[in-house]
Amino acid sequence: MTMNEAPRFSEERLQEIQALVARYPGPQSALLPVLHMAQEDFGYLSLDVQKYVAEVLGLTLIQVREVVTFYTMFREQPCGKYLMEVCTNASCMLNGADELVRHMCDKLGIKVGETTPDGMFTVTEVECAGACSGAPVVQINNVYHENVDAAYIDAFIEKASKEDAA
Ligand code: FES
Numbered sequence: 001m002t003m004n005e006a007p008r009f010s011e012e013r014l015q016e017i018q019a020l021v022a023r024y025p026g027p028q029s030a031l032l033p034v035l036h037m038a039q040e041d042f043g044y045l046s047l048d049v050q051k052y053v054a055e056v057l058g059l060t061l062i063q064v065r066e067v068v069t070f071y072t073m074f075r076e077q078p079c080g081k082y083l084m085e086v087c088t089n090a091s092c093m094l095n096g097a098d099e100l101v102r103h104m105c106d107k108l109g110i111k112v113g114e115t116t117p118d119g120m121f122t123v124t125e126v127e128c129a130g131a132c133s134g135a136p137v138v139q140i141n142n143v144y145h146e147n148v149d150a151a152y153i154d155a156f157i158e159k160a161s162k163e164d165a166a
Contacts (some may be wrong), residue, residue: 005041007052017056027057030066035074044075072126080115082160083137084153088125091132092160096149100136101125103150107157119158120164 009017017037021030034053035045042049045068054064058154068074075083084104088097101112104123108116115122129137134146145152 007038007046007049008054009037009041009056013037013041014056028059028063031057031059031064035064035067039074044078046076072124078115079124080120081164082120082140083122083124085124085129086128087127087129087131087135087137087139089128089132091128091135092137095135097136098137100132100148100150100153106151109152120161 017030017034019032021027024030031053034057038049038053039045045053050064050068051061053059054061057064068076070132072085086092086097086101086104088101101123105111106122108121110116110121110123112123112125126139129139129144131144131146134144136148138145138148140156145156
């Protein structure tokens with residue numbers, strides 16, 4: 001999708017959505033999975049994408065926005081090539097998540113929720129990732145990294161940057 005192009009699902013995706021909606025008593029029940037599909041297809045849930053999802057499911061924009069703004073897993077802004085989501089709930093916080101977030105932001109020169117100017121890294125905080133025994137946990141592009149410390153993150157950033165430059 002280019003900048004000014006209206007968001008449109010592919011035919012295959014629309015069929016997938018139709019099949020999904022048919023399994024539920026009403027289209028609103030399919031909203032969560034359809035938002036995941038939209039985020040996967042369009043990169044993030046811009047207002048235009050949210051309007052389009054509302055149109056596809058026959059819902060109001062506010063019904064869509066209520067869900068999008070409630071869950072931290074939905075993004076309304078574009079993110080970097082590497083989305084680094086740090087869990088800052090109890091177990092992770094007690095195991096250094098706050099210090100880890102500070103370290104990541106200092107190293108990358110950004111604040112929480114921001115993306116590096118080269119478009120490579122975004123740092124966000126999320127609620128419990130459901131892997132508390134591996135605290136602190138960082139999800140990077142949906143892959144769990146457990147027992148993460150500053151050295152681990154430094155090595156990850158260095159490797160990812162080198163790979164991108166190659
Ligand atoms: S508190 Fe971080 S994974 Fe549960």
